[in-house]
Amino acid sequence: MPAVQETIDQVRSIDVDQYKYGFETEVEMEKAPKGLSEDVIRFISAKKGEPEWMLQWRLDAYKRWLTMKEPNWARVSYDKIDYNDIYYYAAPKKNPAPKSLDEVDPEIVRTYEKLGIPLREQEILAGVEPRNRVAVDAVFDSVSVATTFKEELKKAGVIFMPISEAIREYPELVKQYLGSVVPVTDNYFATLNSAVFTDGSFVYVPPGVRCPMELSTYFRINEKNTGQFERTLIIADKGSYVSYLEGCTAPKRDENQLHAAVVELVALDDAEIKYSTVQNWYPGDAQGKGGIYNFVTKRGDCRGKNSVITWTQVETGSAITWKYPSCILRGDNSRGEFYSIAVSNGMQQVDSGTKMIHLGKNTTSRIISKGIAAGKSDNTYRGLVSAHRKATGARNFTNCDSLLIGNECGAHTVPYIESKNASAVFEHEATTSKISEDQMFYCQQRGLSEEEATALIVNGFVKDVLQQLPMEFAVEAQKLISISLEGSVG
Amino acid sequence: MADVTLMKTPAETALAQAFESAKTLLPGNVESRAQAFELFSARGLPHRRVEEFKYTDLRAFLREAAPFAVAPSSKEAAAALENAKALAGVEALQVPFVNGHFVRDAVDFKSLPEGIEIVPLGEALADNHDWLARLSPVPWASDNPVYQLNTSFMADGVMIRVVGEVTAPLHLRFVTAAESAVATATRVLVLVEDGASVTLLESHESTDGANHQPNDVVELIAGDGTKVQHVRVNAEGDKALALSTMAIKVGADAAFNSINVVTGAAVSRHQVFAVLNGENTNLRVNGATMLKGSQHGDSTLVVEHAAPQCESRELFKTIIDGEATGVFQGKIIVPHHAQKTDGRMMSAAVLLGEGGAMNNKPELEIFADDVQCAHGATCGQLDEDLLFYLMARGLPKKEAESLLVQAFLGEAVEFVENEAAREALVATVEGWLKARG
Numbered sequence: 001m002p003a004v005q006e007t008i009d010q011v012r013s014i015d016v017d018q019y020k021y022g023f024e025t026e027v028e029m030e031k032a033p034k035g036l037s038e039d040v041i042r043f044i045s046a047k048k049g050e051p052e053w054m055l056q057w058r059l060d061a062y063k064r065w066l067t068m069k070e071p072n073w074a075r076v077s078y079d080k081i082d083y084n085d086i087y088y089y090a091a092p093k094k095n096p097a098p099k100s101l102d103e104v105d106p107e108i109v110r111t112y113e114k115l116g117i118p119l120r121e122q123e124i125l126a127g128v129e130p131r132n133r134v135a136v137d138a139v140f141d142s143v144s145v146a147t148t149f150k151e152e153l154k155k156a157g158v159i160f161m162p163i164s165e166a167i168r169e170y171p172e173l174v175k176q177y178l179g180s181v182v183p184v185t186d187n188y189f190a191t192l193n194s195a196v197f198t199d200g201s202f203v204y205v206p207p208g209v210r211c212p213m214e215l216s217t218y219f220r221i222n223e224k225n226t227g228q229f230e231r232t233l234i235i236a237d238k239g240s241y242v243s244y245l246e247g248c249t250a251p252k253r254d255e256n257q258l259h260a261a262v263v264e265l266v267a268l269d270d271a272e273i274k275y276s277t278v279q280n281w282y283p284g285d286a287q288g289k290g291g292i293y294n295f296v297t298k299r300g301d302c303r304g305k306n307s308v309i310t311w312t313q314v315e316t317g318s319a320i321t322w323k324y325p326s327c328i329l330r331g332d333n334s335r336g337e338f339y340s341i342a343v344s345n346g347m348q349q350v351d352s353g354t355k356m357i358h359l360g361k362n363t364t365s366r367i368i369s370k371g372i373a374a375g376k377s378d379n380t381y382r383g384l385v386s387a388h389r390k391a392t393g394a395r396n397f398t399n400c401d402s403l404l405i406g407n408e409c410g411a412h413t414v415p416y417i418e419s420k421n422a423s424a425v426f427e428h429e430a431t432t433s434k435i436s437e438d439q440m441f442y443c444q445q446r447g448l449s450e451e452e453a454t455a456l457i458v459n460g461f462v463k464d465v466l467q468q469l470p471m472e473f474a475v476e477a478q479k480l481i482s483i484s485l486e487g488s489v490g
Numbered sequence: 491m492a493d494v495t496l497m498k499t500p501a502e503t504a505l506a507q508a509f510e511s512a513k514t515l516l517p518g519n520v521e522s523r524a525q526a527f528e529l530f531s532a533r534g535l536p537h538r539r540v541e542e543f544k545y546t547d548l549r550a551f552l553r554e555a556a557p558f559a560v561a562p563s564s565k566e567a568a569a570a571l572e573n574a575k576a577l578a579g580v581e582a583l584q585v586p587f588v589n590g591h592f593v594r595d596a597v598d599f600k601s602l603p604e605g606i607e608i609v610p611l612g613e614a615l616a617d618n619h620d621w622l623a624r625l626s627p628v629p630w631a632s633d634n635p636v637y638q639l640n641t642s643f644m645a646d647g648v649m650i651r652v653v654g655e656v657t658a659p660l661h662l663r664f665v666t667a668a669e670s671a672v673a674t675a676t677r678v679l680v681l682v683e684d685g686a687s688v689t690l691l692e693s694h695e696s697t698d699g700a701n702h703q704p705n706d707v708v709e710l711i712a713g714d715g716t717k718v719q720h721v722r723v724n725a726e727g728d729k730a731l732a733l734s735t736m737a738i739k740v741g742a743d744a745a746f747n748s749i750n751v752v753t754g755a756a757v758s759r760h761q762v763f764a765v766l767n768g769e770n771t772n773l774r775v776n777g778a779t780m781l782k783g784s785q786h787g788d789s790t791l792v793v794e795h796a797a798p799q800c801e802s803r804e805l806f807k808t809i810i811d812g813e814a815t816g817v818f819q820g821k822i823i824v825p826h827h828a829q830k831t832d833g834r835m836m837s838a839a840v841l842l843g844e845g846g847a848m849n850n851k852p853e854l855e856i857f858a859d860d861v862q863c864a865h866g867a868t869c870g871q872l873d874e875d876l877l878f879y880l881m882a883r884g885l886p887k888k889e890a891e892s893l894l895v896q897a898f899l900g901e902a903v904e905f906v907e908n909e910a911a912r913e914a915l916v917a918t919v920e921g922w923l924k925a926r927g
Contacts (some may be wrong), residue, residue, distance in 0.1 A: 073541065389845070404859035406824050417850035417867050422841035425870035430851070 008405050011374045014316050015344035016283045019236035022252030025111040029141070029223050038062065041195055048164040048198075051171060061184045068188045074351040074413060075380045076320045078130065078256070078293065086258060089194045091140040100167035104145050112138055115249060117218045117272040119146045132247070134214040135160055139230060141199035141332050143224050149213065156212050158242075159204040163231055166202035173204055179262035181328070189260040189322075193229045197262065200230035205240040205271075216245035221281070221292065227258035234264070236271035238304065243274040244279040248286055249317070250282040256289045256319060261296045269304030269331065274312070282471040283353035286375070288347030291319025298325035302334035305360070309335075315342040315352060326355035329363035330393075336365040344377035344409070353383035353414075358394035360426065365395070373401040373409035380412040387424035394424040501869040502534050504555035509642055512558060516645055518615025526641035527631070532832045536635050545849045546788040548635075551731055551757045556703045559589035559672035565594045570667035576693035576725045580910040582661035589666055590674025590704070591646045605654040605686065607760035610649035611677060618646065621649050624681055627711045627739035628763045636733045636761065640707045643675035651681045659689035659908060666696035666704060666727075673703040674693070684713035690720045690867045691909050693733070695754070696727040706735045709815040714741040714768055721747075721911045723918065726754035735761045742768025742797070749906055750914050752787050752923050758787035766793070766800040776902040777806040778915070780922045781814035781846075788817035789833075795828040802832070807902045809895055811926060821853040824861050831861040840898060842891065892923040909913040
């Protein structure tokens with residue numbers, strides 16, 4: 001059954017030629033010499049005023065990276081990237097480390113205003129209920145230009161700052177956790193990131209603290225020929241809770257720009273981390289010219305017992321997406337969740353999914369993924385669910401639907417389900433019987449067909465989660481949620 | 491793979507030597523064999539970094555290549571067939587192979603049932619028979635290293651042509667009776683002409699205790715309006731490394747129904763490559779695998795819906811006892827033009843003991859926007875509630891388990907239309923459960 005008209009219209013409204021964030025900001029930038037070498041890494045490290053151990057960490061990663069090969073298993077194709085034709089560091093020349101927002105280049109402030117990201121605390125307070133406040137870390141190319149509500153968060157004991165500052169101010173915390181979830185040697189892009197990462201956010205929530213506001217980072221690539229290599233590290237100590245949002249956009253350009261980020265989450269006993277992404281990098285034009293290569297390693301470690309990590313992602317941008325936010329369920333009774341909507345238009349190529357690695361006892365995970373392919377795009381779900389020998393009582397439920405609009409695109413599903421424990425129960429892909437029969441019966445009794453009832457229950461379920469994304473962060477996300485997957489091909 | 495393999499494993503070296511010495515002795519055109527072997531040796535034995543063999547690392551499993559079996563004497567062959575047990579109770583026209591060689595004496599060529607023609611492959615290759623042009627009906631199967639090895643070494647086989655409605659089943663019986671480990675490579679081509687129907691049985695058995703290495707390929711071309719029922723039984727010896735491929739091309743308005751039942755071999759991998767080449771065709775590929783001890787059983791399946799409006803159903807059931815490992819890799823491909831495709835693939839596994847493992851990879855590759863494709867995979871223990879229900883009624887635990895296992899595998903077996911064959915399969919399941927104690 002083909003897609004319904006409403007869905008087609010909604011997907012069309014976010015087609016690649018409708019990209020709204022493609023403007024460019026004229027700011028004078030300071031850049032590292034083009035290309036990648038030990039000198040460039042030393043340059044970045046010196047710019048950030050890093051201690052010696054950090055520089056050594058980067059150089060070790062670089063040496064390792066030189067021996068590695070670019071992975072080619074994903075279902076994406078692109079011209080070979082010339083890693084020596086990229087600027088690895090670009091920062092606004094005027095005052096790259098502003099003490100307050102008044103020192104930030106007004107051009108940059110205006111950019112964020114245009115993107116709808118509030119950087120002035122008083123403005124945020126003006127019209128909005130205090131409990132809906134969001135603290136923002138704004139990353140512009142290679143540096144963080146502003147971080148809001150730092151002081152107020154500090155009162156609650158929450159550390160929220162650019163990672164380059166954290167390396168200087170809280171070296172022990174950074175040393176303990178950096179690279180502990182995504183090791184330096186993890187994969188080609190993560191190793192590259194470890195060598196050249198420039199900025200990103202650092203969050204530490206102390207034991208028992210419920211973070212008083214949403215935290216968010218807004219990434220903007222602006223400068224030509226640059227790559228963005230951000231690094232985010234979030235630690236939720238025992239019994240704490242934090243919700244973190246991430247948004248990203250870039251100007252329209254004919255060239256492809258590389259974005260290779262690493263995000264590490266650590267949840268200790270009874271802690272909960274919610275990580276939401278609205279990924280809206282420039283997707284390239286209708287002919288597939290330009291656009292961001294989004295090669296991202298995101299991984300959460302449910303290290304403590306009863307910990308919870310939830311990944312929510314709305315993916316509409318990027319020419320190529322290579323992204324698998326994962327959960328390592330190490331602590332007993334820990335839970336991992338992954339909710340994703342990936343829409344591809346034009347010539348976009350998406351290869352995304354998740355990994356749920358069950359190590360501890362009674363760990364549970366849930367994967368809900370919706371892929372929608374239109375235009376000439378390719379949309380692949382690739383996911384792994386595995387239970388190790390000791391993961392007694394592990395449970396997973398996976399549901400991944402995909403929908404095609406037009407017959408020039410492709411939707412692919414590549415799930416890996418590996419169980420080494422007899423008591424682990426894995427269910428992949430909701431056949432109707434997997435949805436609660438009571439719910440089905442209730443809906444069908446009221447005149448819905450089996451298919452309508454299934455759609456209602458599955459969609460209702462996803463809506464629940466995605467509607468928790470703050471409005472100001474993603475209008476698109478809200479629109480996407482209402483997309484019906486009627487006519488889904490499996 | 492970008493990586494160039496410089497080092498050859500001992501098994502790869504042995505295979506290369508075996509090919510060098512055997513290539514001129516094997517029947518038919520050397521060139522096509524050499525071509526296939528070159529393709530194979532360019533990549534070597536597939537290992538876990540090769541996606542299609544991620545869960546079945548042949549480089550690790552095939553440490554030593556066994557010598558290829560020589561043709562048995564007619565006395566040896568007769569003795570081996572005498573002892574053959576698989577599907578023995580099902581009345582059928584026997585087409586037997588012993589140690590990978592077709593037993594001519596066992597077939598009465600003069601009084602074959604109406605509508606059946608049989609040509610030994612050795613002869614066909616030697617005098618370049620017309621039907622040879624129809625070998626390799628699934629072009630992309632030639633990329634597969636197991637298939638390439640078979641093409642390089644195929645020593646014997648038969649070509650069968652079916653015209654009209656043939657009621658008596660045909661039984662391809664493969665027996666390896668050698669005491670010490672041998673390798674075999676057989677190729678069977680079945681041509682089911684337009685409008686014909688046939689039931690094809692296939693059984694594989696070998697002596698316990700020897701590391702036999704059979705590599706069998708059955709190719710089948712079913713024309714328009716055909717009806718084919720295929721039942722395959724793997725009852726190989728306990729040390730065997732059994733590789734097998736079935737390549738199928740089915741025309742329009744046809745029905746193809748197949749099941750593979752596995753109880754044997756230390757390591758087995760059965761690959762099904764199917765192309766639906768005409769509209770309104772119905773394909774069913776089922777599997778029932780029972781593994782115990784440290785057995786490793788792999789079912790790999792690729793179904794290409796090359797024509798619109800076809801329906802395919804794949805149902806694979808795996809029971810894993812002890813420390814055995816089950817693998818299911820399935821893939822449904824729907825190209826742009828195959829609108830109104832309806833494909834459903836399901837793999838369900840039950841782990842009975844501690845220490846077993848199941849790897850599922852149900853894959854979809856879809857380019858058409860008006861299709862229905864679903865895939866599912868489940869993995870877990872027997873339902874506690876059901877066990878409790880049965881035990882509360884006085885059944886001992888093992889018996890309750892057996893009953894549930896029978897019901898579980900029964901879902902895959904019940905589609906076999908030939909009653910005698912279905913009963914034989916049910917008996918196989920019962921026998922396996924009995925042996926479990």
